[in-house]
Amino acid sequence: IEHSAGRESREARRNRITGIAKQAVQTARESLASERQAIQQNDEGDGSANTAGFSFQTTRDTERLREITEAATVNLRAMSNILSGRQVLDDEEGTELAAAVAQLANVYHIDITCDKEAKYRTIDGSCNNLQNPTWGKSFERQARYLKPVYDKSIGVPELRSRGCNGTLPGPRHISNIVHQGKSALSTSNTVMSMQWGQFLDHDLVATPETMHRKFNDCCFRDECRTIDVPDDDPFFDVSCLNFIRSSLVVSLKCYRFVFVEQVNTLTSYIDASAVYGSESKAEKVLRDRISGKLDAGKDDLLPPAKRNNCKKVDDEDYCFDAGDIRANVVPSLGFMHTIFRREHNRVYEKLQEVNSQWDFNRLFEEARKIVSAEIQHITYNEYLPPILGNDTMTKYKLWPSNDYAYDDTIDPTVKNSFGAASFRFGHSQVPANQTMMMGNFHDKIETRIEETFHNPALLQHNHENSMPGFARWLATEPSPVTDRQFVPGVRDHLFRKDNGRSLDLPAVNIQRARDHGIAPYNDWREWCKLPRAEHFGTGTGGLVDHNSETAALLDEAYNCVDDIDIFPGAVSEIHLEGAEVGPTFACMMGQQFHELKFGDRFWYEQPWPLGFTPEQLKEIKRLKLSKIIAENAHVESIQEDSFLVVSPGNERKSRNDLVDIDFLKWKK
Numbered sequence: 017i018e019h020s021a022g023r024e025s026r027e028a029r030r031n032r033i034t035g036i037a038k039q040a041v042q043t044a045r046e047s048l049a050s051e052r053q054a055i056q057q058n059d060e061g062d063g064s065a066n067t068a069g070f071s072f073q074t075t076r077d078t079e080r081l082r083e084i085t086e087a088a089t090v091n092l093r094a095m096s097n098i099l100s101g102r103q104v105l106d107d108e109e110g111t112e113l114a115a116a117v118a119q120l121a122n123v124y125h126i127d128i129t130c131d132k133e134a135k136y137r138t139i140d141g142s143c144n145n146l147q148n149p150t151w152g153k154s155f156e157r158q159a160r161y162l163k164p165v166y167d168k169s170i171g172v173p174e175l176r177s178r179g180c181n182g183t184l185p186g187p188r189h190i191s192n193i194v195h196q197g198k199s200a201l202s203t204s205n206t207v208m209s210m211q212w213g214q215f216l217d218h219d220l221v222a223t224p225e226t227m228h229r230k231f232n233d234c235c236f237r238d239e240c241r242t243i244d245v246p247d248d249d250p251f252f253d254v255s256c257l258n259f260i261r262s263s264l265v266v267s268l269k270c271y272r273f274v275f276v277e278q279v280n281t282l283t284s285y286i287d288a289s290a291v292y293g294s295e296s297k298a299e300k301v302l303r304d305r306i307s308g309k310l311d312a313g314k315d316d317l318l319p320p321a322k323r324n325n326c327k328k329v330d331d332e333d334y335c336f337d338a339g340d341i342r343a344n345v346v347p348s349l350g351f352m353h354t355i356f357r358r359e360h361n362r363v364y365e366k367l368q369e370v371n372s373q374w375d376f377n378r379l380f381e382e383a384r385k386i387v388s389a390e391i392q393h394i395t396y397n398e399y400l401p402p403i404l405g406n407d408t409m410t411k412y413k414l415w416p417s418n419d420y421a422y423d424d425t426i427d428p429t430v431k432n433s434f435g436a437a438s439f440r441f442g443h444s445q446v447p448a449n450q451t452m453m454m455g456n457f458h459d460k461i462e463t464r465i466e467e468t469f470h471n472p473a474l475l476q477h478n479h480e481n482s483m484p485g486f487a488r489w490l491a492t493e494p495s496p497v498t499d500r501q502f503v504p505g506v507r508d509h510l511f512r513k514d515n516g517r518s519l520d521l522p523a524v525n526i527q528r529a530r531d532h533g534i535a536p537y538n539d540w541r542e543w544c545k546l547p548r549a550e551h552f553g554t555g556t557g558g559l560v561d562h563n564s565e566t567a568a569l570l571d572e573a574y575n576c577v578d579d580i581d582i583f584p585g586a587v588s589e590i591h592l593e594g595a596e597v598g599p600t601f602a603c604m605m606g607q608q609f610h611e612l613k614f615g616d617r618f619w620y621e622q623p624w625p626l627g628f629t630p631e632q633l634k635e636i637k638r639l640k641l642s643k644i645i646a647e648n649a650h651v652e653s654i655q656e657d658s659f660l661v662v663s664p665g666n667e668r669k670s671r672n673d674l675v676d677i678d679f680l681k682w683k684k
């Protein structure tokens with residue numbers, strides 16, 4: 017240990033470092049193996065009821081996920097072993113050790129050969145960019161705009177204050193001050209705006225957690241970062257809320273330091289992976305064994321999942337399977353998955369009518385291509401404008417247009433800050449109830465959201481009413497506005513279990529961003545070329561994009577402005593004109609949506625054969641989400657723009673008066 021770099025030969029140094037790494041990796045592997053054995057012995061069956069409450073399994077390729085997360089856990093433990101044994105580690109030695117450990121522990125090398133002539137997207141997103149075939153692929157690390165901030169380079173979440181002495185305030189403490197209260201309802205956006213956001217998010221990013229998921233109570237180990245509950249908490253009478261760290265992979269890029277990164281199990285592209293899956297296996301699981309249609313469960317709902325990751329009310333209830341594994345989180349999300357599974361089959365049948373000579377594979381791929389295009393067009397044409405506002409749409413070239421140009425230098429890979437922070441703005445739009453609205457658009461069956469988490473029974477019982485009932489509600493009622501406030505259903509009762517334990521979603525968001533080393537609010541202000549706040553006032557040099565009430569709450573929650581976390585700082589900003597978010601989130605999301613558009617070789621506005629013929633594209637651009645909902649949820653009438661409340665110019669129309677795609681344009 018006392019060797020000075022000068023005297024030790026290079027080879028001796030390499031051997032010494034490899035030796036330390038080997039020892040640490042072996043110890044970590046052994047501890048993991050014995051723990052796994054203990055867990056298996058205690059396991060009651062599939063463990064579904066326990067796991068549903070607290071964490072997500074984010075993929076159906078559980079083997080691959082296990083490989084990656086076990087490797088990551090070994091990595092993390094080995095490094096923390098090494099560090100705990102040595103107080104001082106110089107940068108260079110730390111870097112070399114981390115690299116040696118990563119090399120021994122990692123399973124992260126796959127060779128990819130691309131079919132350059134392929135006319136359809138791969139299921140796992142590989143080979144979209146032919147020079148960089150892993151860009152946007154599933155099971156890759158999340159990318160970054162800003163370097164991570166960790167207490168130590170190897171990825172211990174930052175808890176030290178950035179601006180003052182001491183540690184950062186706890187996430188629940190912040191949530192109690194900043195995120196408490198009842199927000200107003202939007203005057204323009206329907207609940208569909210919230211629901212599309214979550215459905216879209218589940219096309220873009222799913223971050224797996226480290227391996228142990230079966231904790232009812234707080235865990236205290238390297239893989240956990242349990243959230244403290246203040247003594248005088250207004251709701252919780254427990255001392256902590258469980259939190260499991262995201263899976264870590266070590267980045268071997270040429271940074272001076274080696275950072276740990278998080279994984280995305282989905283494809284970054286907007287490619288309907290929530291419908292078809294992101295793993296090459298998924299397509300085969302979800303697809304009908306004989307044709308190229310997608311499998312259905314009872315009453316043409318989603319098919320049953322192999323794994324039980326939901327609650328059941330009656331014996332015949334079952335958990336849904338879909339392209340994204342989180343389809344059971346709330347019924348209105350399951351509704352969206354059902355609509356788009358049905359849409360695939362609807363498009364498939366229409367294509368079969370005009371091209372009876374196509375085989376099942378061709379029909380599957382062409383239907384998948386159209387469904388992906390529909391989701392892209394709805395996102396940029398209907399969903400994003402009221403969220404980002406016209407100026408941001410224009411600034412980042414997000415409007416649909418006739419002069420699209422793919423740029424193969426743009427890496428569309430979803431950025432860590434998008435999944436861990438900015439695109440979680442939608443959590444503030446989540447309403448208190450899950451509702452079915454009857455055909456008179458008046459009578460309703462309302463269920464508190466906390467009764468519906470991981471409980472698809474609401475859709476399965478009485479399905480003639482449930483599908484159209486959710487459709488009418490989503491398109492009719494306004495969602496809460498995006499602001500600092502969250503409904504108790506997610507702030508106190510998130511994933512409430514039978515034993516009464518639950519979580520706080522905004523607190524989890526704060527902790528997750530710290531877990532991922534996401535830079536604080538002020539750093540993102542700077543990245544967005546917005547002024548940093550030097551004080552808690554709202555005047556020049558302060559929190560200029562906050563109202564004085566919110567600024568005062570941030571002041572109460574934090575000791576220094578540089579400590580403000582990105583999520584509470586940005587979600588509480590005053591909205592841009594005609595937007596649902598303030599300038600910081602608008603900038604972070606605008607940039608990501610720009611990349612998802614211009615860095616996608618299969619973008620729907622590309623010319624045929626990657627995209628469509630001009631006649632076909634025109635058809636896709638005429639289609640609105642309302643038509644897809646009306647056709648697949650079997651509602652009689654719905655307004656054309658279902659993201660905006662019914663108003664003069666946006667009156668309800670009957671299903672047949674809403675424009676459909678003319679599939680004759682696909683006749684060969």
Ligand code: HEM
Binds near residue numbers: 223346
């Ligand atoms: C229906 C209500 C919703 C519930 C109950 C919910 C719940 C959750 C939970 C528990 C997580 C994981 C938190 C963590 O451990 O870090 C999460 C992640 C996330 N949520 Fe939501 N959410 C909802 C709606 C939305 C909406 C409307 C949006 C966007 C507009 C959204 C965007 C995200 C994103 C981007 C992530 C990160 C995903 C990942 O990286 O794995 N969610 N949500």
Ligand SMILES: [Ca+2]
Binds near residue numbers: 219282286289
């Ligand atoms: Ca995707």
